[in-house]
């Protein structure tokens with residue numbers, strides 16, 4: 001049993017509790033020698049006798065460490081407490097989970113959704129290319145970490161039931177039945193053992209659906225009914241449930257959620273490309289830093305934002321992003337349309353201040369010309385006339 005103030009292996013001091021998952025507790029701590037703040041995930045005592053679960057813990061550490069991606073939580077160490085409980089040490093993430101974000105905001109806008117999906121799919125692609133399938137993607141396992149003026153970073157956690165394609169999957173078959181089944185792909189729900197990256201793409205589809213709608217696509221009274229829905233029920237369209245996204249973005253989400261895995265995009269990269277081709281591009285800070293500015297517009301305001309298809313608006317002469325367009329069509333939300341109309345009014349007509357400047361300049365020139373006429377034409381004529389009159393007088 002871990003307690004605040006305890007030092008693990010003489011190296012890591014436990015400072016506060018961070019979270020409790022299905023099988024482990026997560027604590028904030030400090031690496032005593034360097035002072036670095038860290039997170040410590042400790043397997044619950046009740047699982048210490050379960051060799052499968054203990055083995056899975058080691059796999060989590062190895063899986064996460066093998067990927068090296070800025071959007072995947074960094075695992076720094078793996079050890080055991082004096083009581084024999086395995087624990088892993090991670091970089092400390094200070095932010096909120098995607099679950100907390102959805103609870104706080106309800107529905108996310110298309111731009112927010114893309115800002116999260118873009119780095120997430122990039123990280124997932126890196127994991128898949130390293131031979132790791134996460135198998136438990138859900139908003140609880142995604143952290144959003146403020147990154148100052150650059151927006152926020154997205155981090156994938158919890159490779160606890162991940163599988164390496166070259167390893168036997170008996171451990172992970174048990175694991176896939178733990179926790180919430182809402183994000184479980186139809187092939188996992190059917191109990192197939194040859195699970196591959198496409199199961200993660202299905203979970204990404206469900207996760208994006210939930211971001212857009214504020215609720216998961218399938219829910220039921222009990223586990224069996226939920227599995228039946230996952231296997232057989234077509235999802236209700238996100239837009240019909242109030243999602244503020246375009247038809248094209250909706251189609252991408254539903255594509256990822258295809259029940260037949262052969263019908264889904266074949267890689268996370270392909271899914272990312274599909275989404276970026278139809279969605280608002282990430283805001284400029286995203287590209288270089290890997291972090292994304294997220295709008296803080298209140299939910300009520302964002303709900304009322306219209307979404308428009310690119311075909312319905314005139315894009316020239318304005319470019320929405322400084323980077324080259326990724327696809328011929330763009331889908332823009334209300335804020336983007338407002339930005340465009342402001343920018344196009346700037347290029348197509350002079351601002352009022354410039355027009356008034358011109359009027360004032362013309363008036364000054366006219367007055368100067370009038371004075372010149374009076375001074376050099378009218379005045380000499382009057383003077384000459386006056387002289388003539390005085391000299392001709394008797």
Ligand SMILES: Nc1ncnc2c1ncn2[C@@H]1O[C@H](COP(=O)(O)OP(=O)(O)O)[C@@H](O)[C@H]1O
Pocket residue numbers: 018019020021022023024025026039041073090091092093094097140141157158160
């Ligand atoms: N590196 C971390 N930094 C900060 N909080 C974390 C970190 N890792 C996990 N957490 C918190 O602990 C919770 C459970 O962690 P997770 O790895 O998902 O454990 P479990 O396998 O038990 O679900 C997370 O939802 C998050 O709130």
Ligand SMILES: [Mg+2]
Pocket residue numbers: 021140141158
């Ligand atoms: Mg978790």
